[in-house]
């Protein structure tokens with residue numbers, strides 16, 4: 001099959017830098033424990049595990065092993081607990097996630113109820129809610145749909161931020177609806193420009209030139225899922241994690257295949273998927 005790929009695929013700088021910091025910790029300590037997945041790709045994870053990384057769900061109370069905070073960030077309470085326990089923390093929070101946290105903290109410091117547009121069980125959102133003061137009993141609400149925006153109680157004044165990887169067009173629509181339930185709304189568009197660029201490249205360039213799309217990335221990667229959903233609205237789309245999942249029956253003779261990826265997908269996995277499509 002003929003394939004076409006937009007300019008940007010593979011890791012974003014946030015994931016790349018987080019992996020470099022994790023690698024340095026592994027080099028100097030020989031092992032490390034990550035609170036959650038440092039990258040949403042099983043083979044990249046296996047490679048890190050072979051170097052001594054293990055995944056943990058909760059902060060240990062005692063450990064000689066460095067604890068890695070992933071690019072998604074964590075709550076301020078977690079950093080305080082880690083310091084109180086004397087843990088060595090390797091903070092790989094992406095600067096663009098830090099930006100969301102800072103906006104949430106600023107809004108909370110103004111005593112505003114904060115709405116976070118994102119997925120409530122996502123690690124980043126849990127962290128941002130902490131920076132917005134959820135642990136101090138402040139009003140913090142997580143929503144992800146227009147219906148949830150319409151169901152919010154009226155407030156004189158509130159602030160709104162977005163999970164970095166939430167689709168920007170939907171964030172804007174939701175913010176408009178929240179504005180109708182609010183006297184004065186402080187809108188902080190904290191969507192990630194890297195993710196927005198991938199969406200734009202796929203929707204405005206790639207889709208017009210291809211018949212089928214293959215989106216490469218973890219099924220638990222929020223931005224990959226959003227990218228696949230956006231593509232699927234206009235073209236037959238297949239979301240795969242690796243080249244082994246490519247099926248010849250997805251394509252017809254003479255079709256052109258668009259290949260794009262989420263921001264936590266290694267470039268070499270995208271290369272392998274493209275090669276598998278070309279070989280059909």
Ligand code: SF4
Pocket residue numbers: 012013014015071094095096097164165192193194195223263
């Ligand atoms: S997708 Fe954006 S916010 Fe997330 S790690 Fe990459 S650069 Fe940072």
